[in-house]
Amino acid sequence: QLQLVESGGGVVQPGRSLRLSCVGSGFTFSNYALHWVRQAPGKGLEWVAVISHDAGNFYYADSVKGRVTISRDNSKNTLYLQMSNLRPEDTAVYYCSREKADYDAFDIWGQGTMVTVSS
Amino acid sequence: SSELTQDPAVSVALGQTVRITCQGDSLRNYYVSWYKQKPGQAPILVIFGKNNRPSGIPDRFSGSGSGTTASLTITGAQAEDEGDYYCNSRGSGGHRVFGGGTKLTVL
Numbered sequence: 001q002l003q004l005v006e007s008g009g010g011v012v013q014p015g016r017s018l019r020l021s022c023v024g025s026g027f028t029f030s031n032y033a034l035h036w037v038r039q040a041p042g043k044g045l046e047w048v049a050v051i052s053h054d055a056g057n058f059y060y061a062d063s064v065k066g067r068v069t070i071s072r073d074n075s076k077n078t079l080y081l082q083m084s085n086l087r088p089e090d091t092a093v094y095y096c097s098r099e100k101a102d103y104d105a106f107d108i109w110g111q112g113t114m115v116t117v118s119s
Numbered sequence: 120s121s122e123l124t125q126d127p128a129v130s131v132a133l134g135q136t137v138r139i140t141c142q143g144d145s146l147r148n149y150y151v152s153w154y155k156q157k158p159g160q161a162p163i164l165v166i167f168g169k170n171n172r173p174s175g176i177p178d179r180f181s182g183s184g185s186g187t188t189a190s191l192t193i194t195g196a197q198a199e200d201e202g203d204y205y206c207n208s209r210g211s212g213g214h215r216v217f218g219g220g221t222k223l224t225v226l
Contacts, residue, residue, distance in 0.1 A: 059213035105152035105167035
């Protein structure tokens with residue numbers, strides 16, 4: 001069964017850090033680019049970051065650039081999002097997703113993990 | 120510009136056809152993909168590439184596009200098609216961008 005499972009969300013104070021994880025199963029993890037997408041409460045989807053299959057390339061949304069780092073450990077089938085200097089506007093459900101090769105589409109999504117930034 | 124624009128809300132009578140549109144300059148050069156999301160659930164991919172459906176997506180869903188506009192068409196809308204629909208495309212510098220979403224109501 002193709003699956004992505006996120007973890008690591010929680011309540012954190014502004015200015016603090018948090019690391020999200022996403023474990024993939026049922027497919028060859030190292031063959032696929034992976035993304036983080038977030039959704040603030042009551043709002044639409046916002047793309048956050050992407051990392052290539054071999055971690056050689058990565059890109060970030062302007063809204064998080066300089067504050068987040070995407071990484072992966074293909075030996076552990078795990079994707080990470082290290083977030084620092086968190087702001088209340090970072091409050092959202094964070095989804096990891098797999099990129100379908102050659103189509104720029106997200107074909108598998110995790111169930112999401114909630115991050116709340118509040119004092 | 121790497122923005123994608125969608126109508127905030129669309130309604131359709133049960134069994135009728137509805138078109139959800141997405142506009143943006145990036146659509147001239149890159150594929151669009153479409154996602155359906157129900158409240159409290161993760162999005163699911165419904166259309167990718169020129170007009171491809173993942174396994175399990177009913178054939179009443181189809182995609183089309185020309186120039187800077189892409190469309191998702193549901194032919195014979197069902198009650199279970201209610202939800203939020205988002206388009207997505209590649210933006211500049213490896214970025215991806217989502218449209219603001221369209222809330223579909225089936226009457």
